[in-house]
Amino acid sequence: MTATTTTYTTLLSFSSSTLNFKKHSDIQRVVDTIFKIFSKYGFVPHSSASQELSAVSGFLHLYLSPQGSHVLLRGYGNGLITLDIHEISTSTSNDIENSCGAGRLFTNKEIGDLEVEIKKCLSFLESRSLPAIRRGRSVNPYYPTVDGRLVELDVREVVYEVKSKYQDIMIVRSESLGNILILDGDLNMGESDAIYSHTLMQKGKTNYQDKSCLVLGGGDGGLLYELLNEGAKKVILVDIDEEVISACQQYLRNVCHDVLDSRTGPYHQIIVDDAYKYLKDCLTDGVKFEYVLYDLTAVPVTTEPKTESLTSGSQKKEWEFLYETIKLSLDVLSHGGKFFCHATALLAKDSLLQFEGMLSQLNPNIRWMQHSAFIPSFHENFLFFFY
Amino acid sequence: MTATTTTYTTLLSFSSSTLNFKKHSDIQRVVDTIFKIFSKYGFVPHSSASQELSAVSGFLHLYLSPQGSHVLLRGYGNGLITLDIHEISTSTSNDIENSCGAGRLFTNKEIGDLEVEIKKCLSFLESRSLPAIRRGRSVNPYYPTVDGRLVELDVREVVYEVKSKYQDIMIVRSESLGNILILDGDLNMGESDAIYSHTLMQKGKTNYQDKSCLVLGGGDGGLLYELLNEGAKKVILVDIDEEVISACQQYLRNVCHDVLDSRTGPYHQIIVDDAYKYLKDCLTDGVKFEYVLYDLTAVPVTTEPKTESLTSGSQKKEWEFLYETIKLSLDVLSHGGKFFCHATALLAKDSLLQFEGMLSQLNPNIRWMQHSAFIPSFHENFLFFFY
Missing domain, CATH: 3.40.50.150 (Vaccinia Virus protein VP39)
Structure with a gap:
């Protein structure tokens, strides 16, 4: 049993029609608000990474937690803000963690609460947060469609895996779909x-x-x-x-x-x-x-x-x-x-x-x-x- | 017709069982390789954001393009590497861009090629890249399942939208599923x-x-x-x-x-x-x-x-x-x-x-x-x- 590092990347976005990120004061308002929220969780600004970008309108700020998680905040001239929350979870279990991930800094509910809090504090028009994306050595739950759309299956474990003379044969267990045959990485049946x-x-x-x-x-x-x-x-x-x-x-x-x-x-x-x-x-x-x-x-x-x-x-x-x-x-x-x-x-x-x-x-x-x-x-x- | 900014965030990950990111030389090898690849596209290191993290094993490097796109490279002690490619696309069209996004820096194929190139250069064991995630003011294609899995529909446009006395009524067009009724943000029929x-x-x-x-x-x-x-x-x-x-x-x-x-x-x-x-x-x-x-x-x-x-x-x-x-x-x-x-x-x-x-x-x-x-x-x- 070896310790595996998984990261959970949660992507949020916000839109404002009133803020103008060509103005320093508007940037400052956003940065102060977001920092105040994340500092409660131990995040600190990453030295001089935080700055208004010279080459483009907008700004970029980076926060780090002592455990090595990071948050990247970007703003754009037209009021779009993106926030990437990158959480490290170190699990020593062989179990395949699900996307609610034990060891994460935030629960799904807390991410939702953060989204609502930020939207409210900055009077944003729209906000969106997506389920966390798992990255690292774990069972792959992502099987994009032929036209390149992202689809996450509730695949929790690999029940069978062998490399035959012709192909990689894998059978994974989906809680809602039953077992699924995967041949050379492609969903088969x-x-x-x-x-x-x-x-x-x-x-x-x-x-x-x-x-x-x-x-x-x-x-x-x-x-x-x-x-x-x-x-x-x-x-x-x-x-x-x-x-x-x-x-x-x-x-x-x-x-x-x-x-x-x-x-x-x-x-x-x-x-x-x-x-x-x-x-x-x-x-x-x-x-x-x-x-x-x-x-x-x-x-x-x-x-x-x-x-x-x-x-x-x-x-x-x-x-x-x-x-x-x-x-x-x-x-x-x-x-x-x-x-x-x-x-x-x-x-x-x-x-x-x-x-x-x-x-x-x-x-x-x-x-x-x-x-x-x-x-x-x-x-x-x-x-x-x-x- | 107003210009809208959309960002495309593509998440990649790589695993290596031989690299040890507690060693400076191993970090340097990864950073040099990745930088060499992205510098071909005009990316430059973001001042002092790039560094080995003191608080945790691993490292973090940030690259910026003149157009304001950024790439964030993270490494972890156990050989996991995550790479977030953040592309800005400014479109002046009212059309809803699809996830292959006009105006992106990389095509989907190029991202796939990048993944293969990095995997090969650094002899990584495993790699994964997910379809780009769209963020910004566009039709929402993401409708997570009740258990919080990410599902992207091929929703291209809103064909009807009204706020009735009781709820938000929206009908969106999916190329493969036909029109879909959305009530208060929930898929209905x-x-x-x-x-x-x-x-x-x-x-x-x-x-x-x-x-x-x-x-x-x-x-x-x-x-x-x-x-x-x-x-x-x-x-x-x-x-x-x-x-x-x-x-x-x-x-x-x-x-x-x-x-x-x-x-x-x-x-x-x-x-x-x-x-x-x-x-x-x-x-x-x-x-x-x-x-x-x-x-x-x-x-x-x-x-x-x-x-x-x-x-x-x-x-x-x-x-x-x-x-x-x-x-x-x-x-x-x-x-x-x-x-x-x-x-x-x-x-x-x-x-x-x-x-x-x-x-x-x-x-x-x-x-x-x-x-x-x-x-x-x-x-x-x-x-x-x-x-």
Whole structure:
């Protein structure tokens, strides 16, 4: 058990329409008020760091506490004030502290009270304070959306972590979302995300009774569970990473239930293999499926080059892999068969355009349908294609 | 059109297990490396702000750019380093800038490149950079969850704002979630949130055909729309705030569709009144309903005291209001009637305990059922009760 330092950075901002920070007296009023408040907590001005900035209108003051926490106050010509409260918490526990953080100088409530006090003292028009941001060696709770928005999950601990032959596999526990599978740092599937499988397979809108299905990827077992539940007579699941399957079998029970407990059953078979290779084999052997469900990770995880043409640039390789696997998927469909796949987040517009372009290149006669769903652990809308 | 100053604060952190910041040479190596990188962008050290801290192990350096942006570098004894990049963007446009912010010193990609460069130069074990946080006079995109986690919505503009007799009504536009109703700063209902109404009314599990229903609150029209769709023969909606109804009629069309266009129809009636008073009147007049759906905002919005006993403390008042309205709701149910209500976020554990306690006080013989759903615009699970 080693002592870990975590810092909590809380960002506040205030707006005033009456103060003019080109005037020394207005600056002084703000600085005196803020200093008076923080001096109660032991903060002292940091030598000559505090000054009116010469190069720009505005000012910058820095306060330090004996424990090494600091507060940075900035003002701008138009009356905007930002205040960064930087608290050090040294914990000797192995537990993952939550964002209310034991060992912090201020509680969340005290930060809120500070905000109200400052706003009132200086008659500010508006104020805002955000929840403290944790920095340091702790479980990462921050999973930004594809369009770069900040989202903090209530991830408290890592329940499983292993580096497989293909990728970093991590399963974290979220209090509200259940366990979540993270592959190479990307959110992949949470116990809260049944809607992901339901939307991909168009559950309730597609008849799976007695159908033969091929699931590409899908090592979390979500699609396999749903397809068996819908009465499919044969489901083959092909995933390259055995360690993903066994991690999900153990820690993602709300997704896979018991379908990963056995590699084969009366209606299913789990094959650990490269989906591309498996599709090739199906073509050679003349094996066809009524439905193919494409659930490979957005970025292909295999490290081997797939075809001779896949030689330049990893992005190019990924798109070529996608193109080739989907092409083969369509080839192994029996007459009148259906194909279902995920695309990516709805706000990844460039990728989606490229994806749609790729689909129409594959076969211009196919009329693709799409459906989006808000995936809880992703905290955003995700798009699916099917026909 | 006035110039507005927005600041973008980007928080980075790095971990090293080999550096020891009690040693001057290790500090110097980090400081030299970071300074070399930022000096390329015009940053200069801020006079004597840069120093090894005497009171604590570690150090603090501050760099300023001629445009007034600053970078604050902190190191800690155990090898944790935090870097706050504070960029000023002065925009003269009325448009709400997005978090990729025009006028920023660095693009998101450049920040990512900086992170990688620093990590590599100093052989750091781990690094993390979060999306920039916007501060200043702009539309607020940050709506923390009840348990204080930071969630940034893709809110780009305010499409409607008015201060009614009862509350601040704001409708903001989210690119991925549609328009969202915000009452007194709290997320209330988004165009993405059909699941809210579906879960509250137990759609698909409850037969509304030819039933008489009373909706308390629900001025967004979501429940009214769904109930009429399910074939209810009479739906009375009682909401106190006429301005919420007209805002939603205009801007929340994906929620209410056309049901708010007319105050009365063959199967519905919208009454602008205090729900508590309306329930009292029903009791007096002997009016009964087969189903009552409680959709008043969690915090009662009326400014009038409801009963003589409601005299001390606003929290107490709110709970008494809840208790009294739910009690009356049960009283106006016809024999065999059903009652449906929302509670609050699943992670607001204390409130939920209090809520459940209240329900069991009302009538210990009722066996309440509950159901939770992940509400997209809330970005968290919400709990509903029914019996």
